[in-house]
Amino acid sequence: GEDVEQSLFLSVREGDSSVINCTYTDSSSTYLYWYKQEPGAGLQLLTYIFSNMDMKQDQRLTVLLNKKDKHLSLRIADTQTGDSAIYFCAESWGSGAGSYQLTFGKGTKLSVIP
């Protein structure tokens, strides 16, 4: 079955870059996502990348996809204390126009040190 793995913790200093890594197993994934979960809150989509892309940049966020190695990363430039949260990697799977099912990793807790 589908499996998404990511490291559980990451600690960086304010102003440095953060890189959160993720590996997945389903080679038929169509989209890969990064979601952010702040304490006590639901999930918020940060960015996503289509599986035929290698890179996507959105302001301070850069997503890199190595489809051959099934490796996805999220780089946050100039990390701020407000970036402290849990970041989930996810892949979409499922068939049919009406289905949209995500497989999530366990989440990486990013702690930003002032």
Place this chain on the structure above:
Amino acid sequence: SQTIHQWPATLVQPVGSPLSLECTVEGTSNPNLYWYRQAAGRGLQLLFYSVGIGQISSEVPQNLSASRPQDRQFILSSKKLLLSDSGFYLCAWSAGQGDTEAFFGQGTRLTVV
């Protein structure tokens, strides 16, 4: 604009008691609806999804059930809660036709004691 409401935010229930968590979506029609669970130390797990009224698909065998009595209402239920049902439950919706983004509710933290 579209919004998703999920309640209650926190819930403490004794073992063996029933459960009903409600989720409603506003500002869109015919959404795909989902229930996810985030258990301690584990990733998010899809429990149920629905592509229309009365259409429920279950991803994992469990003590829970879901219903969709109206287009924008999704209910997660249990007749008798188990300790293992404790967790953080998230409702989500996405537009039909394979849209790329799912929008999540604020979640319900359920503690079964």
